[in-house]
Each structure stands twice: as structure tokens, then as C-alpha cells.
Amino acid sequence: MQLITKCGIKLTSDKFPNREVKYYDYSASYIISQVEQSLKNLNTDYIDVLLLHRPSPFFNPEEVARTFDHLTSSGKVLHYGVSNFLPQQLESLQAYTTAPLVTNQIEISPYCLEHFENQNLDYLISKKIKPMSWSPLAGGELLFPKTEKGTRVLNAIKKVAKELHEPNIDKVIYQWLLKHPSNIIPVIGTGKIERIKTAVRSLDMEMTLEQWFQIYIAALGKELP
Numbered sequence: 769m770q771l772i773t774k775c776g777i778k779l780t781s782d783k784f785p786n787r788e789v790k791y792y793d794y795s796a797s798y799i800i801s802q803v804e805q806s807l808k809n810l811n812t813d814y815i816d817v818l819l820l821h822r823p824s825p826f827f828n829p830e831e832v833a834r835t836f837d838h839l840t841s842s843g844k845v846l847h848y849g850v851s852n853f854l855p856q857q858l859e860s861l862q863a864y865t866t867a868p869l870v871t872n873q874i875e876i877s878p879y880c881l882e883h884f885e886n887q888n889l890d891y892l893i894s895k896k897i898k899p900m901s902w903s904p905l906a907g908g909e910l911l912f913p914k915t916e917k918g919t920r921v922l923n924a925i926k927k928v929a930k931e932l933h934e935p936n937i938d939k940v941i942y943q944w945l946l947k948h949p950s951n952i953i954p955v956i957g958t959g960k961i962e963r964i965k966t967a968v969r970s971l972d973m974e975m976t977l978e979q980w981f982q983i984y985i986a987a988l989g990k991e992l993p
């Protein structure tokens with residue numbers, strides 16, 4: 769088991785009455801304070817992977833890299849990654865960090881094709897960086913769609929599930945992610961043990977390339993050129 773957590777977003781809430789807006793903070797002091805808080809919350813001595821939650825318009829990669837080195841030498845963090853970064857933003861940080869960044873946690877699902885289309889996945893493949901996919905089931909939209917697009921994609925997934933004699937729709941969605949050559953690691957949102965077990969079993973199934981594309985094309989909403 770590995771512990772992975774994120775840092776960098778300052779939220780507004782009743783806990784922070786003096787904070788007027790939500791903003792991002794990648795200063796050394798804030799990253800370190802968030803790590804200390806995570807160690808406390810998770811009751812652990814170290815974090816396996818620390819992610820920067822979102823790219824920021826105010827970002828000093830040199831300061832972040834120095835902070836990573838400090839956290840590494842104190843034994844509090846083993847590896848680093850990013851989340852929601854585009855290739856150039858990842859490169860900019862990587863140019864300063866000692867250790868290679870190990871992941872980019874991005875939204876990927878049969879509902880969200882953004883990172884297939886903006887070449888982020890091609891970039892991660894070229895760097896041999898495994899992406900993590902947040903909201904792999906589109907936060908439930910793919911199981912209980914509220915939009916026309918969600919219904920369209922679910923129908924394609926159901927068709928493939930029927931062909932594979934697979935009663936679990938979620939397994940088919942996870943397999944769609946796992947089949948991709950970029951080695952996607954789904955970050956599943958459920959805390960229900962039976963659903964987690966089902967997710968693990970999706971490693972044992974396979975779909976054909978044509979079935980993968982049937983789901984992709986349903987999400988795209990048009991034929992490929």
C-alpha cells in the first residue's frame with residue numbers, strides 16, 4: 769500500500785475566516801505545513817507520493833524543488849508528482865527537481881477525453897510517467913447519467929458489457945482505462961469494499977480494440993476522421 773496525498777490549494781471555509789478567496793500556494797512554508805498536516809492526519813512518518821494539486825499562475829519551480837529536497841532529506845516524502853498539469857508545466861518543474869516526477873493525476877474517463885485530445889497522454893507515454901486518472905467513473909455520471917452525453921456513453925459501455933457477458937458496468941469502465949498503453953492508474957472514489965473488490969477484478973478482463981473505440985467514439989460524439 770502506498771500513501772499518496774496532494775498539497776497547494778488554499779480553500780475558503782469556516783475554518784479560515786480571514787481567507788477571502790480560494791488560491792494556490794506553493795511556497796516552501798505552505799508545502800511543508802501541508803505535509804506536516806498530512807502526516808498527522810494519516811498517522812504516518814512518511815508519505816509515498818506528494819502531488820501538487822493544480823498548476824498555478826504564480827509558481828516558482830526553483831523554490832518547489834528546494835522544498836522537495838528538504839522533505840526528501842528529512843525522510844517525510846519519498847516521491848513527487850503533479851496533478852492537472854499540462855506537459856509544459858510539468859517540464860518546467862522537472863527542469864529544477866532532483867528526482868523524476870512519478871505521476872500526473874489528471875481527469876481521464878470515457879466521459880472526459882481531454883487528455884487524449886490535448887496530447888498530455890502522448891507526452892506522459894514519451895516520458896514513461898504513469899498517469900493517475902481522477903473521477904474514472906466521472907464521479908458517478910457514467911453509472912447514473914444526468915446528461916445526454918453520459919447516457920450516450922453509458923449505452924456504448926452497456927453494449928460492450930453485454931458482449932463480454934459482464935454484469936458490472938464499473939469493471940468495463942476500469943478495463944477501458946487499464947487497457948490504454950499509457951498505464952493509467954484509476955483513482956477510484958468509492959469507499960465501499962465490495963466496489964473496490966470489483967474494481968480490482970477488472971484487471972482480469974479484456975476488451976477488444978474495437979470495443980475500446982466504440983466507447984471512445986460514443987464519448988467523442990462523432991466518427992473518427
Ligand SMILES: NC(=O)c1ccc[n+]([C@@H]2O[C@H](COP(=O)([O-])OP(=O)(O)OC[C@H]3O[C@@H](n4cnc5c(N)ncnc54)[C@H](OP(=O)(O)O)[C@@H]3O)[C@@H](O)[C@H]2O)c1
Binds near residue numbers: 852905958
Ligand atoms: N486531482 C484532482 O484535481 C482531483 C479532482 C477530483 C477528484 N480527485 C480524486 O479522485 C478520486 C475519485 O474521484 P471521484 O470520487 O469523482 O471518483 P469516481 O470513482 O469517478 O466516482 C465516485 C462515485 O461513483 C460512485 N460509484 C462508484 N462505484 C459505483 C458502483 N459500482 N455503483 C454505483 N455507484 C458507484 C461512488 O458512490 P459510492 O461512494 O456510494 O460507492 C461515488 O459517488 C477522489 O476521491 C479524489 O481523491 C482528484
